[in-house]
Amino acid sequence: MIEDIDFTFKALSDPNRRYLLDVLHADNGQSLSALCTGMDMSRQAVTQHLGLLEEAGLISVVWQGREKLHYLNPVPLYEIYERWIKKFERTRLKALRDLKTQIEGATP
Amino acid sequence: MSKPDFVYVNYIRASREEVWKGLLEPEFTRQYWMHEQISDWKVGSSWEHVRLDEAKTPDIVGKVLESDHPNRLVLTWAQPKDADNPEKVSKVAFDLRPVEEWPNGPWTQLTLTHSDLEPGSEMEQSVSYGWPALMSGLKTLLETGKI
DSSP: OTTOHHHHHHHHTSHHHHHHHHHHHHSOSBOHHHHHTTOSSOHHHHHHHHHHHHHTTSEEEEEETTEEEEEEOOHHHHHHIIIIIHHHHHHHHHHHHHHHHHHHTOOO | OOOOSEEEEEEESSOHHHHHHHHHOHHHHHHHTSEEEEOOOOTTOEEEEEESSTTOOEEEEEEEEEEETTTEEEEEEBOGGGTTOGGGOEEEEEEEEEETTSSSOOEEEEEEEEEOOOTTOHHHHHHHHHHHHHHHHHHHHHHHSOO
């Protein structure tokens, strides 16, 4: 289910899927045909990658008439940032502060 | 109809009613948005997104275009100085859909669609960074009771 962070990591584990996300970041809301242009992959392969990204919640879709438009949905990426990146950043900032305190000899 | 600029989706373990309140009521928005929303949420009414200072300084203003509680809310969206400049007025839609097939519910799919943004504008930049963090903050608050 989309809630599962394993899905997000699995979807991100493929370079072609990461590339598709980059393409949508540059130009959001593209149809399958537009996404296939410039991709060195069969239409079927692109469809499969998009399906997996959609299942992982990294892509949201909007129907406009008969055209399905794909949008980058960075919300799960933000969850990864909150869960896996922010806390390490905090540690690094604290280490820098401690180093500064040590060098300058002030009381922490 | 022009295509939307951004479409953000999040799944929140809460009822539509709770998500609706989480988006609009000060006791929630103060915690993850640092703002309050002021309106009676009736179609045609104005709405304001205001700071928590004493003057309640508005940062975003607009009109309520659609209001179908607790399913869909559509607002116009502009900085106060641009409120009368149609090129700088964008549109935000919140769509709330129950997800019945998931266990341990209720689950709500929240879709946020932002359209008619001026290409290359500061607003386009800031909403593309802001919405994912806000949607994630709302989810955390509603699911855990804290931020």
